[in-house]
Amino acid sequence: MGSRLLGAAAPFLVVGALWELVAHAGAFPPRLFPTVEQVAATFIRLTASGILPHHAAETLLRLAVAFGIAALAGALIGIAMGRSRRVEGLLLPLVSIGAPVPGLAYAPLFLLWFGLGDAGSIVLVAFVSLFPVILNSWTGVKAVKEIWIRAAQTMGADERRLFRHVILPGALPYVLTGWRLGLAQAWRILVAVEMLAAVQWGLGWLIFGSREFLNTDVMLAGIAAIGAIGLALEKLVFQPLERYTVVRWGMIAS
Amino acid sequence: MIEVRDVTLDYDTPRGTVRAVEAASFSAKPAEFLCLVGPSGCGKTTLLNMIAGFFTPTRGEIRIDGQAVSGQGRDRGIVFQDFAQLFPWRTALGNVAFGLEMKGMARQEREAIAREQLRLVKLEDFAGAYPHHLSGGMQQRVAIARALAYNPRVLLMDEPFAALDALTRDEMQRLLAEVWRETRKTVVYVTHNVAEAVYLADRVIVMTPHPGRIKAEVTIRLPRPRDPLSVEFLEHQKELMRHLTRKEEAR
Amino acid sequence: MRALISIALFAALYEATARSGWFAPALVPTLPLVGARLYDMLADGSMAGHALSTLYRVFAGLALAAITGLVLGFLVARYRALERFLMPLVSALMPIPSLAWAPVFILWFGLGNVATILIVFYAACFPMLLNTWTGARAVNPLWLRAAGAMGAGGPALFWKVVVPGASPFIITGLRLAFQRAWIAVVGAEMLAASAFGLGWVIFDAKEFLNTDIMLSSLVVIGAIGLVFERLVFGTLEKTTVARWGMVRAAKA
Numbered sequence: 203m204g205s206r207l208l209g210a211a212a213p214f215l216v217v218g219a220l221w222e223l224v225a226h227a228g229a230f231p232p233r234l235f236p237t238v239e240q241v242a243a244t245f246i247r248l249t250a251s252g253i254l255p256h257h258a259a260e261t262l263l264r265l266a267v268a269f270g271i272a273a274l275a276g277a278l279i280g281i282a283m284g285r286s287r288r289v290e291g292l293l294l295p296l297v298s299i300g301a302p303v304p305g306l307a308y309a310p311l312f313l314l315w316f317g318l319g320d321a322g323s324i325v326l327v328a329f330v331s332l333f334p335v336i337l338n339s340w341t342g343v344k345a346v347k348e349i350w351i352r353a354a355q356t357m358g359a360d361e362r363r364l365f366r367h368v369i370l371p372g373a374l375p376y377v378l379t380g381w382r383l384g385l386a387q388a389w390r391i392l393v394a395v396e397m398l399a400a401v402q403w404g405l406g407w408l409i410f411g412s413r414e415f416l417n418t419d420v421m422l423a424g425i426a427a428i429g430a431i432g433l434a435l436e437k438l439v440f441q442p443l444e445r446y447t448v449v450r451w452g453m454i455a456s
Numbered sequence: 457m458i459e460v461r462d463v464t465l466d467y468d469t470p471r472g473t474v475r476a477v478e479a480a481s482f483s484a485k486p487a488e489f490l491c492l493v494g495p496s497g498c499g500k501t502t503l504l505n506m507i508a509g510f511f512t513p514t515r516g517e518i519r520i521d522g523q524a525v526s527g528q529g530r531d532r533g534i535v536f537q538d539f540a541q542l543f544p545w546r547t548a549l550g551n552v553a554f555g556l557e558m559k560g561m562a563r564q565e566r567e568a569i570a571r572e573q574l575r576l577v578k579l580e581d582f583a584g585a586y587p588h589h590l591s592g593g594m595q596q597r598v599a600i601a602r603a604l605a606y607n608p609r610v611l612l613m614d615e616p617f618a619a620l621d622a623l624t625r626d627e628m629q630r631l632l633a634e635v636w637r638e639t640r641k642t643v644v645y646v647t648h649n650v651a652e653a654v655y656l657a658d659r660v661i662v663m664t665p666h667p668g669r670i671k672a673e674v675t676i677r678l679p680r681p682r683d684p685l686s687v688e689f690l691e692h693q694k695e696l697m698r699h700l701t702r703k704e705e706a707r
Numbered sequence: 708m709r710a711l712i713s714i715a716l717f718a719a720l721y722e723a724t725a726r727s728g729w730f731a732p733a734l735v736p737t738l739p740l741v742g743a744r745l746y747d748m749l750a751d752g753s754m755a756g757h758a759l760s761t762l763y764r765v766f767a768g769l770a771l772a773a774i775t776g777l778v779l780g781f782l783v784a785r786y787r788a789l790e791r792f793l794m795p796l797v798s799a800l801m802p803i804p805s806l807a808w809a810p811v812f813i814l815w816f817g818l819g820n821v822a823t824i825l826i827v828f829y830a831a832c833f834p835m836l837l838n839t840w841t842g843a844r845a846v847n848p849l850w851l852r853a854a855g856a857m858g859a860g861g862p863a864l865f866w867k868v869v870v871p872g873a874s875p876f877i878i879t880g881l882r883l884a885f886q887r888a889w890i891a892v893v894g895a896e897m898l899a900a901s902a903f904g905l906g907w908v909i910f911d912a913k914e915f916l917n918t919d920i921m922l923s924s925l926v927v928i929g930a931i932g933l934v935f936e937r938l939v940f941g942t943l944e945k946t947t948v949a950r951w952g953m954v955r956a957a958k959a
Contacts (some may be wrong), residue, residue, distance in 0.1 A: 210795055212792060213792045213793065213795050213796045214795065214796070214799070216792075217796065230815075234814055234815060235815075291712075291713065292713050292716070293713070294713075295711075295713045295714055296713060296714070296717055299714075299929065299933070300929075302886075302929065302932040302933050302936055303925065303928055303929040303932060304889050304890035304891075304892075304893040304894070304928065304932070305890065306806075306890065306893050306894035306897065306906070307893045307905075307906070307909060307924075307925055307928045307929075308925070309894075309897065309909075310897070310909045310910055310912065310913040310921055311909070311918065311921050311922070311925065313913065314734060314913060314916065314918060314921070315734065315735075389802075389804065390804040390805075390806075390890075391804070391890075391894075393804045393806060393807045394804060394806035394807075394809075394894045394898075397806065397809065397810070397898060398897060398898070398910075405807075406807070409807060409810050409811075410809075410810050410898075412810065413810045413813060413814060416814060418811065418814055421810050421811050421814070422811065424807075425803060425807050425808065425811070428802075428803050428804070428807050429799060429800070429802055429803045431802075432801075432802020432803055432804075433798070433799065433802050435802065436798075436802055508856060509856075510852065528852075528855045528856050528858075529856075529858070530856075530857065530858040532856065533856070533857075534852075534853065534856045536849060536852075536853070538849055540847055540849055540850075541849045541850070541853050543850055543853075543854075543868065543871070543872075544951045544952055544953050545871040545872075545874065545947075545951045545953070546871075554854070554857055554859075554867075555857035555858060557867075558854075558857050558858040558859050558860075558863060559858065586950065586951055586952060587952070588951065588952025588953075589952070602853075602857075603856075606857065606858075
């Protein structure tokens, strides 16, 4: 048990040790390359004073709102596209064109149109995470096997029942995948958007703002927080989501 | 030519040591077609894998032409049951030429030989096709050509036709008999299909499971080409079935 | 055909909004204006200059990431000890968006190419590493056995069986790495570039409310991304894994 823990920690210890060596060697000015203790101390200081949690909470709130919008709207649009040829014909070209554009490219535009701060950043993140959700939901509806639809129809299902009992469950794994990808996308872009959008609070702003005063230790503490949240998202949200999808996949693949 | 002497294989599982093969002994003469027959779990595939050099026996030894077997080697060609054994990124020709390429042969020479091998299995027109475009039977033919191309002394085959439909299987057995007649390799062929063994083999070795042991050796003295519907053929089949189903005497 | 109609409709909608007078013309320029600006920038070579700058950074970062990802991916697949050492680090670093490192890199290396390329490298590294690793492990053991029986030694086995066998995953990894790199470069240029690059252009245009420049650059960014997706990767797939019937989906 003890050796297992040591094994898992080993890489971090090695990296930490190397970092310490470089920091102490004096090749870089100490402000630019703080030692591990300094970063840890700053991290503790910021957390204790409530500053770091505040920033983190702001970021997470924006994430929740933006992704919430994208998840709902994206699923609805994607499903509509899957159900109706007309809607698909109308929207698919637009979605296909918009999707490969890096989300951040829209940033200054959106910020100009919707203003800096919360509004602009939320709209931007929501817009960018829309695409994976739409595409996957659309694929999901289309992937529902013809055989199942025929069988249900033979057994007397009308349009409404068909949708509720066959199409929605059938498309669900894809929708979940879309949500997973959309959330990952939103997370990746949110931090950058906060840097650009000059919001008041937020982890991205914290890191970017620290540039002014060469507070590398604050930056690294912020990055550590981002990493921790990202990891938590991964373990607590993505993986259960994926496991649920995989379970469904298994049922459907059979 | 092939000497299997008192070979035993044990392997470890979470539930303890399992004996896959016990004290197996037999030999194969040059250009002889030998079949290993038995139900699942009788160790026939394990035995084949040991001859191929993928596993090492726990006890006993295996010799080919007097030399002990240690690991894989180009003196033995192998054909597996799974069609996926072909390399999907190479054409049929590319697959067949692989062994020659490993030998360091020049391109023109090895392609010429590879084409010759494909002609032998009647696939010369498909030299440029990729495996996923070929049917199961065709893929197995390419696999056979590939195993023969670099002229191994021994050909090892592990239920190569088991995954094919009955009609294709019959066709493939006839083709294999022809190929063997032309190339005169020593063949060790594993199958659970008794009729197949009678059709192809000079000698059949019957194995029983738990642990895998050699039960009997039956010589098939029928002239070739063999007629699966003849009385003599069925007699041999019945004899083999008797060996397979007879209860074990008390040890 | 349908696609054109839909785009035309959307364009018309935009145009109507632009001309409606609800928004300042500087904020929502009409399409002819955007077109004219795009044409100007293409004609005087400034757009080309920026695009080349961006492409240079993407490819530099991508090349570094590809080499690192491929080498590490194969090594990790081969040596369990390395896997145990490296993967916890990878899992810890992966959830951090590449742009979060931008301020740190800027402090360390200043604005300009180095910081930008490093950000791209960081973003593209992970998909490359993970997909190569998965691909190497996914090589069918049957191929390794057959090749071994035919006398393939260490290097031959690696180059002639493992690499082609892992190619579907490697190509997917490359594709994902490019997508990430493209996203990262635009953001990185907004934050870390000093004077050139498509991302920088967009960011800079914000200062003077040059929405027409912004939109022009957006068009170019989108076009380049699309071209690479379809043309480069599509062709790569078609000539290799699609031709071999090995097309497989790898996780995003």
